[in-house]
Amino acid sequence: MTDSSTRTERPLSPHLSVYRLTLTMVMSGAHRITGVTLYFGTLILVWWLVAAATSPRNFDLINAVFGTWIGRLVLFGYTWALFHHMLGGVRHLIWDTGRGLGPVESRRLALATLVGSIVLAVLVWAIGLVLRG
Amino acid sequence: MRNSFHHIRGLGSARSGTEHFWMQRLTAVANIPLVMAFVVILVTLAGRSHAAVIATLGQPMVAILMIATVLSVVVHIRLGMQVIIEDYVNSEARKIALLMANTFFSIAVGLAAVFAVLRISFGL
Numbered sequence: 233m234t235d236s237s238t239r240t241e242r243p244l245s246p247h248l249s250v251y252r253l254t255l256t257m258v259m260s261g262a263h264r265i266t267g268v269t270l271y272f273g274t275l276i277l278v279w280w281l282v283a284a285a286t287s288p289r290n291f292d293l294i295n296a297v298f299g300t301w302i303g304r305l306v307l308f309g310y311t312w313a314l315f316h317h318m319l320g321g322v323r324h325l326i327w328d329t330g331r332g333l334g335p336v337e338s339r340r341l342a343l344a345t346l347v348g349s350i351v352l353a354v355l356v357w358a359i360g361l362v363l364r365g
Numbered sequence: 366m367r368n369s370f371h372h373i374r375g376l377g378s379a380r381s382g383t384e385h386f387w388m389q390r391l392t393a394v395a396n397i398p399l400v401m402a403f404v405v406i407l408v409t410l411a412g413r414s415h416a417a418v419i420a421t422l423g424q425p426m427v428a429i430l431m432i433a434t435v436l437s438v439v440v441h442i443r444l445g446m447q448v449i450i451e452d453y454v455n456s457e458a459r460k461i462a463l464l465m466a467n468t469f470f471s472i473a474v475g476l477a478a479v480f481a482v483l484r485i486s487f488g489l
């Protein structure tokens with residue numbers, strides 16, 4: 233233990249700055265980021281509901297804001313984040329049962345979360361637009 | 366190491382960690398159908414007139430669904446943000462302040478949303 237020459241022979245571990253970014257890492261972070269986004273996004277929901285509950289004038293304002301290009305993009309992003317977080321959450325629930333933790337399955341689940349969230353977000357808005365005519 | 370579920374619930378050194386975990390999972394499961402129904406409502410109402418939105422949100426089933434969603438989400442986000450604060454904030458004073466702010470935020474969001482839905486339901 234006190235012999236410093238043997239210590240220098242040892243590999244320095246863990247290599248905190250040397251790693252390959254994997255999909256599973258990114259998706260793990262994405263679950264937290266979407267969670268925080270949705271957290272503050274509840275303010276939009278509250279604004280919408282309170283505006284609807286107070287006056288048509290207040291409601292027209294938020295409608296105008298979210299009727300713009302940027303507003304629609306924000307709404308779409310919000311639903312995407314929601315589906316992303318939901319599927320990521322389902323992934324957590326699967327892990328809680330002890331399943332889906334292997335390298336192959338966890339990668340597959342991460343991919344399914346990413347693809348599934350995009351598909352669901354596009355689908356729900358497409359259906360919404362069609363229903364509205 | 367394995368313990369039966371009823372044995373684990375409510376125990377642990379802090380006597381609260383499992384409860385936190387359990388409520389996070391419970392609200393996560395509840396959120397799945399609630400949020401999906403909510404998104405469908407949101408998408409069909411986006412851009413509609415005030416009168417149309419009021420008429421839909423005022424329906425008992427829609428109002429109950431909205432309130433259930435808000436309650437489940439508010440409990441869920443308070444617990445979720447608590448974990449994030451505990452993960453990243455090291456100063457004890459800042460941590461306590463942020464945990465308080467988190468609770469206030471969650472309650473404020475819940476109250477405002479529920480109040481709005483009830484007001485719409487019971488007539489403006």
Ligand code: HEM
Pocket residue numbers: 263264265266267268270271274314317318319320321322324325389390393394396397400401438441442444445446448449
């Ligand atoms: C739609 C269904 C949802 C499911 C299945 C779900 C699931 C989960 C799960 C399992 C966790 C814990 C993650 C962990 O243990 O690391 C979590 C965390 C969180 N959720 Fe959700 N959630 C849902 C909806 C929401 C909504 C609507 C919001 C906000 C409006 C939200 C905000 C958060 C936040 C802020 C966290 C903490 C993130 C973290 O610790 O990394 N969730 N969610």
